[in-house]
Amino acid sequence: MIYEHEIPTGSKLYFGKSAKLKREIEGVASKTFEQRGFEEIVTPFLSYHQHGNIAEKELIRFADGANHILSLRADSTMDVVRLMNKRLGRSTTQDKWFYIQPVFKFPSFEINQIGAEFVGAKSLSFGVDISSIIFNEFELTPLLQICNINIPNIIAKKFDLDIKIFERGEIEKLFCLGVPWLDGLIKTQSLEQLNSVINLAPKEIQNELLKMREMDEKITYRRVVFSPLYYARMRYYDGLFFRFIDKNLTLGLGGNYECDGAKSAGFALYTDAVIDTILKK
């Protein structure tokens, strides 16, 4: 039985204080992006292009008039980048875009996001800087976690390990290898620990650790930890990435990626998690 007033599990309802807060966060974000040369893009709710980026079982799917599969937007990044490249590519020099729109996941999840894509970005630091300006406006100080997905990938290949060991954080299996620099990576959290392990690690790992340190040097946000072995299945982030966490929530996430041959960087703030965190302060 479905009640008249029932809302589907995972969908979002904001009213009064929380709706006002949502609008304020989006307002601050929009102003911050515009001041930094970003232009807004609003992409269609329905998309033909979600397949390949997202596991099919996560999509809310339909068929169009010709029985082609289309789905509710489950991710904004690839649609934004492809639209910029294919439709606007020749007619604009604009390479920085932001969006404020929800994504949808099967069966009835609705996730409000504020995100930005920077085609050709040399550094990921813009994502941390803009996020921290927005967090600061609402007196939030989440923990910034700097990661590099190349490190677990290189180690998995070097020692012939299943990448799931990193995904599940099975440190027992890594300690068992008895490799001092790997023990150092497992324990690394602070800049001092990162610097120590950079001196111990083999060249290919050292290069990736230096990228993490370079990113830290480019940002002003200071509540930072380094997680060189953190691994999560990413849709497209293929190198450095970051997460802002507060207790059990991820407030934001960003990384480097390549789309249609263009090296780019992007990030998204999870508006619902940001609202939740502010309201529970």
Place this chain on the structure above:
Amino acid sequence: MLSVALPKGRIAKETLDIFEEIFNKKFVFEDRKLILKTSGFKFLLVRNQDVPSYVLHQAADIGVVGLDVLEEKEEDLVRLLDLGIGRCKVCVGVKNDMEIDYSLPEIKIATKMSNIAQKYFSSKAMGVKIIKLYGSIELAPLVGLSDAIVDIVETGTTMKQNGLKAVETIMESSAYLIANKNSFIEKKEDIISLYEKISKVI
């Protein structure tokens, strides 16, 4: 302070024994209390199957739970260390005079571990109908509710006493120290320090 979710019963007792050995002091829950705060830890006594939920939602930073529960729940958690306690097997059991008949179009399995059972028979290209039960699993094949069961076997005595035998082992299990993913990032130093202390005594 680290909060620790422990499964009620023998595994909680054995885990607290490990803590006693490390910290050289008693770790005992008072009477029927479910929370014990001592020596920088907050222990929570919860149902075995609920440990992953407490840790996933960060009501506890770390927890102790069987590998079988982790495989069944498939939650996004950090698996820190095999504690080597609570050893058991997840087995397929049938009546003493029966064998698993893979020529059947479908097999009926009674279990509380529906994901593990589903995956196991799917991997053998066997159609399976899962009947989810919450206890007295051994009864199901005896009264014709199922063809077989998938259940935890420690000594095999319960199955034997009910006229059943374990015919296939799906997995071996023991209790793991687990952590919440964000707690492992934020409290890494404390969690790894505890990991190292436990590793030395098990």
